[in-house]
Amino acid sequence: MKFVALIWGLGLLQIPGSSGNKEIKPQTDVCTHTVSCTECISSHPNCAWCSAKNFTHGGEQEASRCATRLELLRRGCDEEHLINPQGSVNVQQDTPLSDNAEQETVTQLAPQRVLVRLRPGERTKFQVRFKRAEGYPIDLYYLMDLSYSMKDDLENVKKLGSDIHAALHGVTKSVRIGFGSFVDKTVLPYVSTVSSKLQNPCPSRTERCQPPFSYRHVLSLTSNLTLFQLRVSAENISGNLDAPEGGLDAMLQAAVCTNHIGWRNVTRLLVFASDDVFHTAGDGKLGGIYLPSDGRCHLNENGEYDRSHIYDYPSVGHLAQVLSAANIQPIFAVTSSFISTYQELSELIPKSVVGELKEDSSNVVNLISEAYNNLSSTVNLEHLHLPRGFHISYDSHCPNSSTYGQPRGQCSGVRINQLVDFQVTLWMDKTMCKHELQSFRLRVLGFSEELRVDVEPLCDCDCGDEEAFSDYCSKGLGNYSCGVCSCSEGHRGKNCECRPDEDDTEAGCWGEGSLPCSGRGRCECGHCLCNIHVRGKLCDCDDASCERHEGHLCGGISRGVCNCGTCECSSNYTGSACSCSGDTSACTANGEVCSGHGRCVCNKCDCDTGYFNRLCSECPGCQTPCKKHRNCTECKAFGTGPLSDKCSLFCEHTNVTVIQASESGVGESGEWCQEKGTDSLLTFRVLKEEGTLVYIVVMDKQEIADQTQNLILGLVLGIVFIGLLFIVAYRIAVETFDRKEYKRFQQERMNEEWNKTNNPLYQSATTTVLNPNFNQD
Incomplete structure (x- = not known):
C-alpha cells in the first residue's frame, strides 16, 4: 500500500509546472515559425500579432508579425493593430458565506x-x-464487524446509541444515525458451508449465532434513538473461518446505496468498527470469484448484499474513489493490533482517520468525537x-x-x-x-x-479587418485577414502577385555573394523571403547574431536590441551585449559613491583594498593609523601599492621620508607600524599630524630585508643548536639507563649460581638409562 501511495505522489509531482509560483519571463525568441495569428497566440502566452498592412518589408516574412508585444511596438506596430488577448477571471456567482447552519440555505x-x-x-x-458554519448537520452510519471475536463489542454498542447521539449533538442539533453489519462472503474458504455451520457458525453448539452474511443494512439514518436501540439490540453475533473480514465490500455498498442508507447532502461519517484486517481485490479467487466489483448497489429487499458470491472484493483504489465521490469520511475504529495496517489504508483514502478501539468497544463514543473533530478541523x-x-x-x-x-x-x-x-x-x-x-x-x-x-x-484572433477578395491581395486574388493575404488557388506571394506557372525571376535576389538571398532565405516572385530574425532586400541583415547576456539577446528588450549583428543599447546601458548598467543608484548612499572607498562599475562597487560589502563601507582596522596611512606610505616612498597610479591625487598631503635603521630614533612620538606591502613588509612611523598634513618616516625596504634575513639565519642556527643539545642529552640518558640495567642483569646471574650450589633440596639424577639401539658412531 505504501508503494501505491508513493507512485501516486510521484505522479502528482510530474505535473508540468506544478510549482505554481514561477512567472513566465518575457523572451524575444519564443515566437517563431508561426504563419497565422491563431497559431501565434497559441504558441506562447507572451506572443502577439501585428495586423497592420505593410508591416513587413525588406524581405521579412509574414511570420515576423508574431513577436513579443515590446518587440512589435519597437518595430512600429501601433496599439490598434496589436492582437494580444489576455486571460481573465469573471466571478459569475458569489453568495456570501454563512455563519451558522440555521439559515435556509447554508453557504460555506x-x-x-x-x-x-x-x-x-x-x-x-x-x-x-x-x-x-456552526451547527452543520451530520449523518453517521455505524458499520460493525459481527464476526465471533466482536461478541463483547456488540453488547456495548447496543447500549451506546444515545451516547453517540449526545456526543455529536454538542456539535450540531441535526444528527442522524444508522447501522449496518458485515461478516464475509458466504462461500469457502471464508465461511464453513456445512449445513449445520451455516445455520450456527458459533464455535460451541450450545451457543446461538446468526447465519453468516456478507453485508446487511440494518437501519437507515434516523434521528429516532429509540428505534436505533431496538434495531441494534435485536442483532446477534455471527462467525467465519479466516481472520480477514469482508469490510471493504460493506463499505462500498454503504457508499453507493444512497437511497437505502438515506444519506443527505451534509457531513457524512462512516464509522468502521473491526478487530481484524480486511480482504481486498484478488482474494475472491480463493473462492472461485473472479469478476471485479462493479461499484453498484446490490441490496435485496432484506437489505443484504446478495451478489457477494459473484463479485470480488473491491480494491483500495476503487473504494477510495467511491468514498470520495460520495463525499463520505471514514472513521476506522480498530483494535491496537491492527492500527498500523489501517493507518496505511487511511493514507490512501482521502479525508479518513484511524482511532484505537478498546477490546470491548467501550471507548467508541470518545473515539468518534475525537475523530470527528480531527476531520472537521482539516480543510481539503x-x-x-x-x-x-x-x-x-x-x-x-x-x-x-x-x-x-x-x-x-x-x-x-x-x-x-x-x-x-x-x-x-x-x-x-x-x-x-x-x-x-x-x-x-x-x-x-x-x-x-x-x-x-x-x-x-483564447486561441482565435478577432482582428476586425476581414475582407473577401480584397483589393489589397492583387485586386481580388485572395482574402485579407489580420494583415495577411490568403491567396486563391493558383496564386502565391505576399500579395498573391505570382502564379505557379510563371517562371520565377531571381535577378532581384542576387547580390555580391554566391547564393541568392545571401543563403538566408528563398527567392519568390523575384523577391527574397528571409528566414526568421533576418531581413533586408537581400537578407543581409541578421538580427539574431548579437552577443547575449544572461541568455538574452543584447540583455533583453529592456536593455537593447540587435540590429544587423550589433547591439543598440538603451541610454542607460553599455557594453557589447548591453550588460553594463550606467545607473549608479545601487552604489550611492547619502550622496556618496561607494562610501568614497571604491568606484562604481556596472552599478556595482569595485572596492579599494581592505574594504568590502555592497557599498565598500566596511574595513576591519582601516581607521587605525597604521592601516590608514599604509597605502600612501608605500606609494610615496616606493611608488608601489594600490594607490601607485593615483598617489598624487589621494596622498598630496602626506610627507614621507625614507630612513636607515640607524636613524630609527628620529622623532619621539608615535609607535612603529609593520604592515604588509605589495612585495615586502613596510616599517614606518607617523611622526605627527597637523590638520590635513601628515609626516611619516619609513625604513628602507632593502635594509629591512637584510635585517630580516639575518634574523631568520639566527633563528635557524639557534634551532639547530638546541636540537643538538637535545640529542646529546637524550643519548647520555639512554647510556646511563643501559649501564644500570646491565649491572642488575649480572647480579641476577650470580644469585642463580649460588642457589644451584647451596640449595639443600637439590638432587641430581640417580638413574641413567641407555637406549640399546643408540649408536654413538
Whole structure:
C-alpha cells in the first residue's frame, strides 16, 4: 500500500509546472515559425500579432508579425493593430458565506461559479474562500464487524446509541444515525458451508449465532434513538473461518446505496468498527470469484448484499474513489493490533482517520468525537473531472501557516467560523485550443457544496479587418485577414502577385555573394523571403547574431536590441551585449559613491583594498593609523601599492621620508607600524599630524630585508643548536639507563649460581638409562 501511495505522489509531482509560483519571463525568441495569428497566440502566452498592412518589408516574412508585444511596438506596430488577448477571471456567482447552519440555505464555499478565459501556457489565478458554519448537520452510519471475536463489542454498542447521539449533538442539533453489519462472503474458504455451520457458525453448539452474511443494512439514518436501540439490540453475533473480514465490500455498498442508507447532502461519517484486517481485490479467487466489483448497489429487499458470491472484493483504489465521490469520511475504529495496517489504508483514502478501539468497544463514543473533530478541523480543497490538458496548483493561506504550489489545498486546525483562503492557479496546454468551453469542479472534502469553473480557451484572433477578395491581395486574388493575404488557388506571394506557372525571376535576389538571398532565405516572385530574425532586400541583415547576456539577446528588450549583428543599447546601458548598467543608484548612499572607498562599475562597487560589502563601507582596522596611512606610505616612498597610479591625487598631503635603521630614533612620538606591502613588509612611523598634513618616516625596504634575513639565519642556527643539545642529552640518558640495567642483569646471574650450589633440596639424577639401539658412531 505504501508503494501505491508513493507512485501516486510521484505522479502528482510530474505535473508540468506544478510549482505554481514561477512567472513566465518575457523572451524575444519564443515566437517563431508561426504563419497565422491563431497559431501565434497559441504558441506562447507572451506572443502577439501585428495586423497592420505593410508591416513587413525588406524581405521579412509574414511570420515576423508574431513577436513579443515590446518587440512589435519597437518595430512600429501601433496599439490598434496589436492582437494580444489576455486571460481573465469573471466571478459569475458569489453568495456570501454563512455563519451558522440555521439559515435556509447554508453557504460555506465561495464563489460558486467562475468563468476563466485562458490562453495556452498562461497562468491565471483566482481566489476560493471557505468557512465552516456552526451547527452543520451530520449523518453517521455505524458499520460493525459481527464476526465471533466482536461478541463483547456488540453488547456495548447496543447500549451506546444515545451516547453517540449526545456526543455529536454538542456539535450540531441535526444528527442522524444508522447501522449496518458485515461478516464475509458466504462461500469457502471464508465461511464453513456445512449445513449445520451455516445455520450456527458459533464455535460451541450450545451457543446461538446468526447465519453468516456478507453485508446487511440494518437501519437507515434516523434521528429516532429509540428505534436505533431496538434495531441494534435485536442483532446477534455471527462467525467465519479466516481472520480477514469482508469490510471493504460493506463499505462500498454503504457508499453507493444512497437511497437505502438515506444519506443527505451534509457531513457524512462512516464509522468502521473491526478487530481484524480486511480482504481486498484478488482474494475472491480463493473462492472461485473472479469478476471485479462493479461499484453498484446490490441490496435485496432484506437489505443484504446478495451478489457477494459473484463479485470480488473491491480494491483500495476503487473504494477510495467511491468514498470520495460520495463525499463520505471514514472513521476506522480498530483494535491496537491492527492500527498500523489501517493507518496505511487511511493514507490512501482521502479525508479518513484511524482511532484505537478498546477490546470491548467501550471507548467508541470518545473515539468518534475525537475523530470527528480531527476531520472537521482539516480543510481539503480538491478538483473533480479536470479535463485532460489542464493543470492546476494551490496556494493555501491557513490561519497558522501557508503552503504554495501544492497538488491540492489543505489547512489544519481550522475552527468553526474561521475563514480559509486558497489561491488556485490554472493553466492549459496548446492542445486545448481544439476544444470549446471546458468545465470542472472544486469542492472541500466532506461537504456537498461545489464551485463550478468554466474555462474558455483564447486561441482565435478577432482582428476586425476581414475582407473577401480584397483589393489589397492583387485586386481580388485572395482574402485579407489580420494583415495577411490568403491567396486563391493558383496564386502565391505576399500579395498573391505570382502564379505557379510563371517562371520565377531571381535577378532581384542576387547580390555580391554566391547564393541568392545571401543563403538566408528563398527567392519568390523575384523577391527574397528571409528566414526568421533576418531581413533586408537581400537578407543581409541578421538580427539574431548579437552577443547575449544572461541568455538574452543584447540583455533583453529592456536593455537593447540587435540590429544587423550589433547591439543598440538603451541610454542607460553599455557594453557589447548591453550588460553594463550606467545607473549608479545601487552604489550611492547619502550622496556618496561607494562610501568614497571604491568606484562604481556596472552599478556595482569595485572596492579599494581592505574594504568590502555592497557599498565598500566596511574595513576591519582601516581607521587605525597604521592601516590608514599604509597605502600612501608605500606609494610615496616606493611608488608601489594600490594607490601607485593615483598617489598624487589621494596622498598630496602626506610627507614621507625614507630612513636607515640607524636613524630609527628620529622623532619621539608615535609607535612603529609593520604592515604588509605589495612585495615586502613596510616599517614606518607617523611622526605627527597637523590638520590635513601628515609626516611619516619609513625604513628602507632593502635594509629591512637584510635585517630580516639575518634574523631568520639566527633563528635557524639557534634551532639547530638546541636540537643538538637535545640529542646529546637524550643519548647520555639512554647510556646511563643501559649501564644500570646491565649491572642488575649480572647480579641476577650470580644469585642463580649460588642457589644451584647451596640449595639443600637439590638432587641430581640417580638413574641413567641407555637406549640399546643408540649408536654413538
